[in-house]
Amino acid sequence: xxxxxxxxxxxxxxxxxxxxxxxxxxxxxxxxxxxxxxxxxxxxxxxxxxxxxxxxxxxxxxxxxxxxxxxxxxxxxxxxxxxxxxxxxxxxxxxxxxxxxxxxxxxxxxxxxxxxxxxxxxxxxxxxxxxxxxxxxxxxxxxxxxxxxxxxxxxxxxxxxxxxxxxxxxxxxxxxxxxxxxxxxxxxxxxxxxxxxxxxxxxxxxxxxxxxxxxxxxxxxxxxxxxxxxxxxxxxxxxxxxxxxxxxxxxxxxxxxxxxxxxxxxxxxxxxxxxxxxxxxxxxxxxxxxxxxxxxxxxxxxxxxxxxxxxxxxxxxxxxxxxxxxxxxxxxxxxxxxxxxxxxxxxxxxxxxxxxxxxxxxxxxxxxxxxxxxxxxxxxxxxxxxxxxxxxxxxxxxxxxxxxxxxxxxxxxxxxxxxxxxxxxxxx
Numbered sequence: 100x101x102x103x104x105x106x107x108x109x110x111x112x113x114x115x116x117x118x119x120x121x122x123x124x125x126x127x128x129x130x131x132x133x134x135x136x137x138x139x140x141x142x143x144x145x146x147x148x149x150x151x152x153x154x155x156x157x158x159x160x161x162x163x164x165x166x167x168x169x170x171x172x173x174x175x176x177x178x179x180x181x182x183x184x185x186x187x188x189x190x191x192x193x194x195x196x197x198x199x200x201x202x203x204x205x206x207x208x209x210x211x212x213x214x215x216x217x218x219x220x221x222x223x224x225x226x227x228x229x230x231x232x233x234x235x236x237x238x239x240x241x242x243x244x245x246x247x248x249x250x251x252x253x254x255x256x257x258x259x260x261x262x263x264x265x266x267x268x269x270x271x272x273x274x275x276x277x278x279x280x281x282x283x284x285x286x287x288x289x290x291x292x293x294x295x296x297x298x299x300x301x302x303x304x305x306x307x308x309x310x311x312x313x314x315x316x317x318x319x320x321x322x323x324x325x326x327x328x329x330x331x332x333x334x335x336x337x338x339x340x341x342x343x344x345x346x347x348x349x350x351x352x353x354x355x356x357x358x359x360x361x362x363x364x365x366x367x368x369x370x371x372x373x374x375x376x377x378x379x380x381x382x383x384x385x386x387x388x389x390x391x392x393x394x395x396x397x398x399x400x401x402x403x404x405x406x407x408x409x410x411x412x413x414x415x416x417x418x419x420x421x422x423x424x425x426x427x428x429x430x431x432x433x434x435x436x437x438x439x440x441x442x443x444x445x446x447x448x449x450x451x452x453x454x455x456x457x458x459x460x461x462x463x464x465x466x467x468x469x470x471x472x473x474x475x476x477x478x479x480x481x482x483x484x485x486x487x488x489x490x491x492x493x494x495x496x497x498x499x500x501x502x503x504x505x506x507x508x509x510x511x512x513x514x515x516x517x518x519x520x521x522x523x524x525x526x527x
Contacts, residue, residue, distance in 0.1 A: 106230045107345060108218040109252040109260035110201065110237060113269035115214030116141040116154035119193040120183055122246040138162060139181040142170050153185055157269065196245055204237055209345045217257055219345040234272040242270065258293060258341035259284075265291070280339045285312025294333055302326060311337045351391060351452065357381045358446030359505045364403050365442040368433070370501075373494060375428045377505030378447040380492075383421035384504070386449060387479055392417035393449035396424060398431040401444035409446075410435045417453050420471040424449065 112118060120141060121134035140155040150170035162177040173180055194213045201208045205218035220233050227233035234251040241249050248270035252263030255276060262284060263275035275283055290300045292311050302325060308314050314322075315337035322330030335341070357378045365371050375398070386393065397411035410431050418424065428447050436442070481490045491503035 103221070104255045106220040106223070106233070107254055107257055107260045108205070108220055108230075108234050108237065109211075109254075109257065109264040110216050110218065110241075111250045111252075111264045112197065112214035113248045113250060114154045114156065115193075115247075116185055116190060117156055117183075118154075118247040119190055120186060121156075122193075123186075123189055126246050134181065134183060137181060138164075138177050138179060139183065140164060140170075140173060141185050142173075142182045143185065193245070193247075197241065200241060200244060201237065204240065207345050207347050209347055217260065217345045231272060231274060238270065238272055256339070256341045257343050257345065258336055259339050261293065262291075275339075277339060281312070284339065285310060285315060285337075287311050289314050289337075292333060293336055294329070299326065299329070299333070351454070352389060353452060354448060354450040355382050355385050355391075355393065355452075356397075356446060356448030357505065358399065358444055360444045361442070362500055365445070368436075368438065370499075371432060371436070371442065371445060372429050373499075373501050374445050374505060375432060375447060376425050376492070376494070377501055377503060378445065379421050379425035379428055381504045382447055382449055383419055383424050383475060384479055384482070386419045386452075387475060391452045391454055392419045393452050394418070395449065395451040396427040396431065397446075397448040397450065398428050398435065399444075399446040399448070400432070400436060400442050403441040403443045405443075406440075408435060411448075411450075413451075417451070418468070419475070420468060421475055422471055423468070 114135075117134055117139065121139075124130040125133050135156050136158065138156060138159040138161075140159055141153045143151050143153060152164060152166055152168050152170065152173050154166060155164045155173075159173075159177060159180060162180075164173045164176055164180070170182065190213060194210075197214075198208060198210050198216060201216055201218055205220055206223065207219040209217040209219075211217060218237070220227070220230065223233060224230075227236055230253045234253045238249055238251050241247065250264045250266070250268050250270070251272045252260040252265070253272065253274045253276075254260040254263055259275040259280070263273040266273040266283070287310065289295055289303050289308055289311055290297075292314070295303070303309075303314065306317075306321070306325060308317060314334065317334065319331050319334045322334050324330075326333070359374055359378060361374065365374065394414045394417040395411055396414065397409055399407065399409035401407050412427055412431050414423075414427065424447065432445075478490055487504055495501065495503040
């Protein structure tokens with residue numbers, strides 16, 4: 100008897116933030132208007148220049164409104180667009196209910212983001228019937244018990260299940276088994292494939308590769324010559340190959356980052372450095388909570404005309420110390436910024452993560468790092484026990500609007516979200 104193929108489902112909440120807000124307003128508050136049935140969107144605080152579309156309804160999508168675009172652009176497309184603010188505490192609560200229900204159905208559940216999860220249903224045929232029937236059970240249970248809809252992709256691996264869940268929405272079940280790849284996957288634009296971002300898409304188009312099928316049939320050696328290891332990886336993906344297993348063990352982050360859109364344009368180095376310190380505080384705290392260290396610091400900036408730039412620096416030794424991250428971020432920033440262009444966003448990121456805390460001894464830095472580490476841990480402990488504002492650096496006592504712990508993750512989101520929400524996740 101041959102080995103039985105795995106049955107993997109990817110469950111994706113349809114327009115999660117908007118769906119959860121709409122369900123709460125209709126079912127809990129008793130509102131008559133369902134945001135999902137009219138042109139509507141969830142949008143950040145426009146007064147703080149966070150006026151970005153975070154989620155939109157299907158009627159809003161029909162006007163060409165896209166996730167990630169500024170509100171003023173969306174309003175041009177649809178003047179009657181109804182806008183609601185995000186409620187991250189509500190979203191964390193809805194996400195937990197979502198995962199709890201999945202765990203009542205599937206033997207193994209892996210939460211991938213706040214609104215996505217994988218389920219391994221291998222061996223449940225006697226309980227639920229065919230894979231499609233099992234997926235329908237999941238979809239209908241979520242709709243009937245929790246009040247929002249999901250798409251479910253069914254396949255033999257995580258990659259194809261994820262791709263299938265992105266097919267026609269909402270409230271649908273789609274399959275993508277090996278015999279369906281050529282018909283369902285290959286005609287799609289190459290941009291729709293995992294790990295194919297705008298830069299990779301441009302390189303592939305320069306090579307005459309426009310569809311996933313063309314990528315799948317390209318000589319992998321040619322792809323490796325142009326795109327290095329990444330080219331070989333996406334070639335395997337285009338052919339439906341992925342050996343990642345569904346696991347219910349929390350996965351370590353491959354990087355940590357926070358960015359901040361400022362209320363006013365940043366025009367001086369002192370203010371920029373203070374924002375970088377605020378971001379470094381949050382990034383370092385998150386790393387220490389997870390017991391990880393990083394050896395690559397990156398800084399990104401965005402001008403008031405929405406031009407982006409980023410640079411990175413490799414450290415001699417991995418670190419989780421706030422001040423080491425901060426000083427490196429300042430060096431990168433000072434080398435990158437022309438000190439004239441007004442900035443509206445700054446970001447700090449750590450990558451090349453490791454769980455090994457050992458550092459090579461040094462006559463000049465060992466004692467300094469040990470003191471920083473002890474101080475950081477003491478500060479973290481105080482904040483955990485008495486709140487994040489219980490202790491802060493003196494420079495943040497000034498009332499200039501810069502928070503001591505800055506970045507796009509609110510306290511509610513930090514407490515409940517293991518991975519960031521986004522449509523362009525790099526790994527299936």
